[in-house]
Amino acid sequence: MEYNFDDFKVQGTKFNYYFVCKRKLWLFSKGIAMEEANDRVQQGKITHEYAYKNKEDKKEKLIDGLIKIDILEKEDIREVKLSSKMKDSDRMQLLYYLYYLKQLGIIKRGTLNYVKERRVEEVVLTIQDEEKIEEVLKEIKNILKFKYPPKVEKLTYCKKCAYYEYCYVKEID
Numbered sequence: 001m002e003y004n005f006d007d008f009k010v011q012g013t014k015f016n017y018y019f020v021c022k023r024k025l026w027l028f029s030k031g032i033a034m035e036e037a038n039d040r041v042q043q044g045k046i047t048h049e050y051a052y053k054n055k056e057d058k059k060e061k062l063i064d065g066l067i068k069i070d071i072l073e074k075e076d077i078r079e080v081k082l083s084s085k086m087k088d089s090d091r092m093q094l095l096y097y098l099y100y101l102k103q104l105g106i107i108k109r110g111t112l113n114y115v116k117e118r119r120v121e122e123v124v125l126t127i128q129d130e131e132k133i134e135e136v137l138k139e140i141k142n143i144l145k146f147k148y149p150p151k152v153e154k155l156t157y158c159k160k161c162a163y164y165e166y167c168y169v170k171e172i173d
């Protein structure tokens, strides 16, 4: 598949869900939204408030209506997370943000700030990361063409997922 970023770019949340669960990515993309009731999303909102408690500008930076950056600084972008439980998908999402900004001619470094653990992880975009991101964007486009959602995967975090009941009730049926 030929690659042109404008044809493939997606919301940061979708990019993240690709790494969490392909079915979740599909359900979310089709507008089956259940995230409001989900603990993790609520926790995310609390984390955001925490991140901004000493800052005057509390607005996240929304770019192209697709990527929402927690904190945009001169040299860095910062993403604030409650814990590192989903660190792989969090890291890939931040790399995607760095990649996205690079397509706009903006070069930044990234940091993941884990509030509970009081830990900061630096994230730097490499050429290999860029290649991987482009492959993932192609795969996402492909998944979103599916007529039906990918099968339920029994993942350790299913019970905490907003789609848990939806997925497992369907399974019983």
Ligand code: SF4
Residues within 6 Å of the ligand: 020, 021, 022, 023, 024, 027, 151, 152, 153, 154, 155, 157, 158, 159, 161, 162, 163, 164, 165, 167
């Ligand atoms: S409950 Fe599990 S299988 Fe269903 S969308 Fe969530 S993570 Fe995926």
